[in-house]
Amino acid sequence: MTTAMEQLVAHTILQGFDAMYGRFLDVTAGAQARFEKQDWPAVHLALKKRISFYANHVGLVTSQIQIMLGERYANRDFLMGVKAAYEDLLLDYPRYEIAESFFNSVYCRIFEHRNINRDKLFVHSSQEGRLPTYPTPLTRTYFATNGTQSLFTRLFNDTPFTADWEDKTRDIGLICQRLAQTFGRAFDNNTTLELIREPFYRNKAAYLIGRITLANQQQCPFILPILTNTNGELYVDACIYDADDASIIFGFARSYFMVYAPAPAALVEFLSDLMPNKTRAELYTAIGCQKHGKTELYREFLSHLEHSDDQFVTAEGIKGMVMSVFTLPSYGFVFKIIKDKFAPQKDISHDTVKEKYKLVKEHDRVGRMADTQEYRNFSFDRARFSDALLDELLDVAPSIIDVNDDTIIIKHLYMERRMVPFNIYVDQANDDDLRHAVDEYGKAIKQLAAANIFPGDMLFKNFGVTRHRRVVFYDYDEISYMTEMNFREIPPPRYPEDEMAAEPWYSVGIYDVFPEEFRTFLLINPKIRALFNELHSDLFEASYWRQLQQNITNQQYEDVYPYAKALRFRQ
Structure with missing residues (x-):
């Protein structure tokens, strides 16, 4: 039986979690306004702000408990009672799984991650598999009884967007045409579509996400990326229904979505059905619950060890x-x-x-x-x-x-x-895969630079290739903001002897970068050099990098699409 003090501490932890998640939802709720106003700097600030809430509130609760307890109760036996009281509080709680992770974080902070006993933590959930009741229905279901065009007309009319559409009728026609071309007669009046009510927001896009069931009972993910034009009007950029394409949109190398999820377990369960290759850890992380994603990843690791x-x-x-x-x-x-x-x-x-x-x-x-x-x-x-x-x-x-x-x-x-290290991948690649990989490598550098990240060490060994053949950077100790760097051309030699000298004939500052040197340091293999010169020779020009810096300074954010160009309605 728990004591009054144990119950008080349990309530304090849960109140701290409620405060944290309330702020989390408040920032998330602003995603639609930021998207419709095209306030991209605010989008980036909101992401950073939302990530900071968790650690800040863990720190506040930890300090509060330490003041409450002093030296009298702060022992591990006492915290066993606190955990029992906390479990009782979570019996009908809609966010029990994330609240358990929050408890773990407070416990670890109190004991500074030393001598941690698994019995006193939620290494495994106390309510494994319970799906909380959503405060409102998680999804809406649409039937094509009156035709597929009618289905999407109703779907679009139900979206929460307040901005005008560029051409809603055109977009509905494009969606229906794409689905009919792909699925043929299976896409007919017996089609149903179950759509998550809340849009997902990330960077410069909103995503409508759901599940389509065709007349032949085939089920597929269904994702509509929504973008804004220069007038702030909305348009559908693509129609995605392949599980691998959906998985890439939820990839581990992308920023976290903003989606209003008062009961995230139910949302993750629905997404798991759409993308069976994605783990719970990946999906919790993708919707911004990255600290609970960390808990789930640890649980998945323990399960893997057992098997x-x-x-x-x-x-x-x-x-x-x-x-x-x-x-x-x-x-x-x-x-x-x-x-x-x-x-x-x-x-x-x-x-x-x-x-x-x-x-x-x-x-x-x-x-x-x-x-x-x-x-x-x-x-x-x-x-x-x-x-x-x-x-x-x-x-x-x-x-x-x-x-x-x-x-x-x-x-x-x-x-x-x-991932497969890029240097190993290109050594083993056939001609087609090599061309794709070199193109991906160049795109990775360009897209990072446009997002204000200079990788620093761009050697092949610092990049990896994913199962979807995307090239991803993973060595971060030398990264800098693009705006900190000074991109220069190498001055012409003063004398013929300069080019033979061991030391450069020009001064080099700590932030100086000479892009024309990339060709020498990175592209030793002649075949790779030829491909890179064909596909991405602009990366060797200092003027290209300076233009990217200017774009960043002017808050001009490059469009980066998490799906193939071929899937876009606008080629």
């Missing part, structure tokens, strides 16, 4: 100068730790590296930077590590690794989606 017996190995690819990376061959993620000492040419601190990873999480990743989850005091089974791997990790990062007979505890690490 596998392979040993951890060093991840494939060239070893880094700042990070050491290992993985399970059977597992789709890698574990990245910061080395105690960096290579001499890396003049940065551990705190700087962590700040770079934080920057990436808060920034618009435009589908080109992998998201990560950060963990402290991560426990592994010692038996799953070979002596060789453990010796290697202890050699590069002894300060953050504790080893005993049964467990290995790593005090700080990042988990990140595993």
Whole structure:
């Protein structure tokens, strides 16, 4: 039986969570206005602000509890009672799963991530699988009884947008034409469409997302990306109904959606049916509940360990100068730790590296930077590590690794989606895949730069290739804002001897970049050099980079579409 103090602390934690999630929903609710006003700077600020709420409120609740308890109650037995009281509060609570993650965060903050006992945390949910009742119906269902055109007319009339449509009739015709071309007679008056009531917002787009059921009972995801023209009018940019295309839109290298979700478990359950290849961790993270996504990722990792017996190995690819990376061959993620000492040419601190990873999480990743989850005091089974791997990790990062007979505890690490290193991929690619990969590599650099991110170290080893053949950047210790850099042309040599000298004949500042050097440092392979010259030669021109800087300064944000050009109605 819990005591009054245990119940008070449990109430305090839940009230703190309610305050946090209330602010989360308030910022999310403003997404429609930002979209319709085309206020793109505010979109980026809102994303960063919303991410900050969680840690801020965990800190506030932790301080409040420490003041309440002093030295009298702050022991682990007491917190077992608090957890029991907290479980009682969550029995009919609509956001129980995220509230459990919040409890975990407060507990870990109180004990500074030391000596954490799983029994006192929600390592597994207390209400596994419960779907809370949504305060309003999650979806609307539309029937094509009066024709498919009528279905979409009603659907568009029900959307919450207040801006005018550029040409609603045209867009409905394009959608129906695309579906009829793809599905033929199965797209008829027996078609039904179940649409999530709340639009999803990200960057410069809104997305209407649902599930279409055809006359032959085939079910597909259904996504309509909505954009705005220069007059602020709305138009449908594409019609997406392929599970892989939907998965890319919800990809791990993209910013989090803003979607109003008072009971996120029900929303995630619906999305899981649309995209069965996406895990709960990925979907919670995609809708902005990234801290609970972290909890789900850990649970998925524990489940994977129970159903596998392979040993951890060093991840494939060239070893880094700042990070050491290992993985399970059977597992789709890698574990990245910061080395105690960096290579001499890396003049940065551990705190700087962590700040770079934080920057990436808060920034618009435009589908080109992998998201990560950060963990402290991560426990592994010692038996799953070979002596060789453990010796290697202890050699590069002894300060953050504790080893005993049964467990290995790593005090700080990042988990990140595993990809094929780009340098390995291009070595093994056939001609068609190589051309696609080189084009993707150039696009990745351009899209990052347009989003105000200069990758710094653009060597092939710092990029990966996803299962959808997209090229993604994943080495963040040298990234900078584009606006900080000084892009220059190399001055002409003063004398013929200058070109033969070991040192440059011109001064080089710390933020100076000479794009024409990329050709020499990056493109050693003649075949790759020829492809890059054909597809992305503008990246060698300082004027190209300076124009991007000017666009950023003028708040001109480039359009980056999370779907193929061929899917767009406007080619």
